Amino acid sequence: MVVATCILAMSVVRQRLHDFMRMIQPDEKWDCTFFTRKEILRLHGRYHELAPHLVPMDYTNDPDCKLPLALIVNMPELKENPFRNRIVESFSEDGMGNLSFNEFVDMFSVLSEMAPRELKAIYAFKIYDFNVDNYLCKEDLEKTLNKLTKEELTPEEVELVCEKTIEEADLDGDNKLSYADFENMISRAPDFLR
């Protein structure tokens, strides 16, 4: 689950580097995320690039700016991801997908390769939990599956796969996956980390 942390462009950051660093406080974010200072600055560059007219370079006066879901989802890192909306939504505070820069950094921090498995499992669960009820029920699984396969499976096949999945992973037998079930299953997956 490594979204390529950043692919392009450092150009914005170069201007007024020093003042700017103090303003977005990369050191503070260091403690909260898995990024180094350089990476955080680069991320801010990307964030700024998304909407230059919305995002200020000056963080003293107006720290509450948020980018809407539609803008973030169009980043090249997320554009091809079938779960992009869910990812952004589960990291936003209001659940609607509006991200402040803090949350933006948080998102990439969790998705980056440095984040530990447990943390990723927690957020993966959130991402797959389409109706936010803390359980992965059949509808969630169906949605997941349809996104994964671009709805190329027949309804019967989808049904079968979902049933099988629940049957495999459901330990307490309540016909839906709680976080414990999910964690148990995902912790043994050979290629979950990537």
Next chain:
Amino acid sequence: MQVRPEKRERGKRRRAKNDQEAKGRERDEEEQTKIKSAKTTKTRKKEKSRKTEEEEGEGESEERNTKRKKKHGSAKKEEKEEDGGKRTVKEKAQDVKKKKHKKVVETSSEQETSEESSEDNEEEDNEEKEVRPESLSPEELEKLKEAVDERKKLIQGLRGKPWPMKKKLVTLRESQEFVEKYEGALGKGKGRKLYAYKVMMTKKWMKFQRDFENFKTACIPWEMKIKEIESHFGSSVASYFIFLRWMYGINMILFGLTFGLVMVPEALMGRPYGSIPRKTVPRAEEASAMDFAVLWDWGGYAQYSVLFYGYYNSQRAIGWLKFRMPLSYFLVGVGTVAYSYMVVIRTMARNANESGVGDDNSFNFSWKMFTSWDYLIGNPETADNKFASITTSFKEAILEEQESRKDDNIHLTRFLRVLANFLVLCCLAGSGYLIYFVVRRSQKFALDGLENHTWWERNEVNMVMSLLGMFCPMLFDVISTLENYHPRVALQWQLGRIFALFLGNLYTFIIALMDEINLKREEEKIIKFNITMWEASLYNSTVSENSTAPPVTIHPADVPRGPCWETMVGQEFVRLIISDTMTTYITLLIGDFLRAVLVRFLNYCWCWDLEAGFPSYSEFDVSGNVLGLIFNQGMIWMGAFYAPCLPALNVLRLHVSMYLQCWAVMCCNVPQERVFKASGSNNFYMAMLLVILFLSTLPAIYTIVTIPPSFDCGPFSGKKRMFDVIHETLESDFPAWFSKVFSYASNPGLVLPFILLMVLAIYYLQSTSKSYKEANVELKKKLQTQNEENKKKNKRAALKAQMDLEEARKAASQAAEQQNNNASLQEEETDGEENHGSNQRLHHSKNGRNPPPAAGEQECHPPATRAPVPRTYHHGNHGAPGYLPGFSRQSEPRMYRVPSLQRH
């Protein structure tokens, strides 16, 4: 700096708040106890089912109690006065309350949902801050220290918390403030200067670490390139480049060792070129020694240079540093191998830890569902391929599930598989024989003299080896279609076969080389004899002139010399590497680039679509490339002892291929159709590398140990065996007692028990790991049976509930009939509708939390709705849900969560 004032202001506000809080604290406590008692009454009613949970909670709460005895001492006393019957319930309530505190303070990985709000935090912080720094008894101080440490831990563990960012930042700021404030207080005391100093140092150390980390991330080479490839082609192609980078790092270190400890000292401090025979080009070759053709073949001046074994002098210590050249040469040779072993094994162990246990097939569908997407993909084409491959994998899995191994004609498959393996074996044997034949032929050519032959005849061995390495894998690919394996299995087979091919080729090559070594050694004997004759004659001639003439000085170029098989081996390896590199690059250019260009531009004037149809663009062949890299490395390890320049060459090659392949991948390859993920096979490659390392050190060690070094070239000339250097050093450079100790330590009486001990330790470790594995399997079995039991139980419960429901319905309908009868008897005017309405109202008042059942159902059985409702409520508390008819599934979790919300 701009943040500071803000912070300070915040701190002030907080302090004011604290004071207020302190005043109202007592009142608060009273209120809390009240709330608690209310809670107990609430919880007591339905507590039976949760007893088991409670017992778990008790253990935890006890722990926490010891931690926070002081704060909650008063509350606890009150509770103790209460009678024992209520106690468990009380503790439960306390537990509920304390969970809030625990969440903030505890840094261990307790997993919390995001439900808890940040207000809990605030409350907690305020309470924490009521500890005044002015009134410090040592006990309190200790506690404060603990609290500070806890905060520090919290700061460290913060990044691993699944909290929203805002909360993280708030917590971080608060904790930092706390730490700063109280750390200062702790440091003010008389005897605590040391503590303050320590704190300061740790701060500086942290800062340094951060800067260092920054520096490190800035120094990782090719990061952006690899990320770009990653997003275009998925993680498996990127994993090749990461592997390449890793190899590059290792080779850099090997290069540093050989260059710094062997080549540079010899070049700087050793005798200069032309001073002794082994360091001069012989007279016969002098004319052509600077020709490019000869140099390209690593003859001439290249052969008599620091690049090869033969150039090094056997002088024990060189230069003003008294550098022990032969010893250094030997130790570097051993060191490179040892270092490589260490690195490979360490990486393997780390990978094994990461990958965990993922072999069993019990979560087939779940894994496919949740982990099949490659989150690195950022390219539409790759994404499309990935979607397609996921779909097909699901379809395959479904088919497998449905047919459940309906094996069609297993005999045919078996026969085909055997046939395929037979064919592959034939290929391997054929290629082995071909190489052996070619090497033999080349020896004949060499005896004849190379000048009489064509270019092809001179380079036959390398070319044949490269061509075999190119075409045999294709053949294997064709053969493997016979076998009808699953693609992943097929890939492994393919890899194994190519591995066997390369290995076989390499070993035939080595065996042929051994033959050549033996030939050279016989030649050496003759030459040695001739030289003694020559020297004698020289001596005689000088003697006969009776020392009147000046002593004859012979130019070192004229001195006859032995063939020096070590240099020959080194040359062979260098040539092999060069030709291998060349073929790799040329196939890259022709097979990828030219093909891409042709397909791209001929497409305008061709009868079918070249891009989508037959030739199309090439894919990046991860496994083949990784294998090539591994074998290349094997050759380096094998030859590095006889040609110290090999690591340098390899570094160069890897550097170039990094750029070249990055470019080629981005410019002329298309994403793979079957997009594999990387992590599964990572250790597979590492295991291959380990095997190659072992197999390549084997012949090197064999030659070092068994064959005596040449008499007139190389650092070990004049010794019986190469490892005599160690002995010599021990005798002459170390004090006598040391060599004595060493000889004692190396006598079999001590070595054998030591080996025995090691074997026993290995046996012990292996058996323990086996037993762990067994225990693991046992546990898994238990879990499964429990799972099944649970399911059965639930089914039974659901059935029972259904039966009850039916009964209740029947009873209710009977009652309703009776009622209806009664009603019709008593009042004939009242409608059924009113009756219905009252029922509904009743229902609403009865169950406040439950959502009302579907209206349709109510209309069908108007009076029946009352009966099942309390039943479901109980049911929910038991923790065994079954879907009751008439209730939507969505309502289930909400009912579930009612108790859990209370607990928070």
